[in-house]
Amino acid sequence: MIKRLVFQTLISLAVMGVLLFGAAGTLAWPAAWWYLLEIGVLSLWIGFWLARHDPGLLAERLAPIMQAQQSRWDRFFMIVVALVWCGWLILMGLDAMRFHWSAPLPVSLVSFGSLCVFLCIFMCRFVFRANSYAAPVVKIQTSRGHKVVDSGPYAYVRHPMYAAALLFFVGTPLLLGSWWGFTCVPLMVIALGWRAVGEERLLASQLDGYADYMTRVRYRFIPFVW
Template sequence: MIKRLVLQTVVWLAAMGALLFGAAGSFAWPAAWWYLIELGALSLWIGLWLARHDPGLLAERLAPFVQAQQSRWDRFFMIGVALVWCAWLIAMGFDAMRFQWSAPLPVWLVSLGSLCVFLSLFMCRFVFEANSYAAPVVKIQASRGHKVIDTGPYAHIRHPMYCAALLLLVGTPLLLGSWWGLAFVPVMVFGIGWRAVREERVLAEQLEGYSEYMARVRYRFVPLIW
């Protein structure tokens, strides 16, 4: 499984690099190199930890993002996410490097972007520790004894993984130096919020105790806000 983890990570990073540098028209983009290195190193760190502590969850994380068991609407959502993510990377390459539509971001904002990316993946590590059922697709994992998780970060918000994703969405354009990339973040956040609501409907209908959990933990992403 570790070989598969390394292979998928390398392929994923290579594809992202091709989109970023292809759109930029140059490999002389230090921010993009650092972004890929940061993502790759943190992803491998989490993956190797999972291989040792929760290989079942690692197998779920490495599975295809379109699966027969998941809800039909979620299949279309995940395909849409993949397309939007690719278009977003291309747009930021055009913006930050090829055409330089955005004025250069100050160093402190670029550094903040790198910190957000780090915190996003660091938070995922604690999410995975608390929730062995944190698959990337919406489905009930009956064969793995799927149950409601209400410990760790789940004691405070219902979707800590999505909370971590918000940091990644903000941090990516800041690190890459693209104001246009940042401008599209609210649309992507809306998409995540829409999915969270649909996911909760599935869990409330099919997972015993989830409705009671929703009543206990009021907030989805950010305490006291939503």
């Protein structure tokens, strides 16, 4: 499984690199190199941790984004996400380096973006430690004894991984120096919220105890906000 983890991580980084540097028209983009290095190191770190502490969850995280048990609407969502993700990287490469539509961001904002990316992946470790069913697709994992998780970060919000993703959405365009990329963040947050609502409907109808959990933990992403 470790070989698969390393292989998929390298392939993912290679695809992102082609999109970013291809759109930028140059390899002389230090922020993009740092972005790929940061994601690569942190992804392998959390992957190696999962391989030791929860190999079943790691197998789920490495599984294809299209699965037989997956909800039909979530398959459509994942296809759209993949296309939007690629377009987002291309847009930021065009903006930050090829055409310079955005004014250069101050070092403080770029550093803040890097911190947000780090915090996103770091927070995911706490999510994975609490929830062994945190698969990337929406489905009921009957074969793995799927049950409601209400400990750790799930005691405060119903979707702590999505909450962490908000940091990633903000951090990526800041680190890469693209205001145009940053303008896409609200739409991405709305899309993530739409998925969270759909996921909750499925879990409430098919997973014992989830409807009660929703009454105990009121907020989805951010306490006292939503």
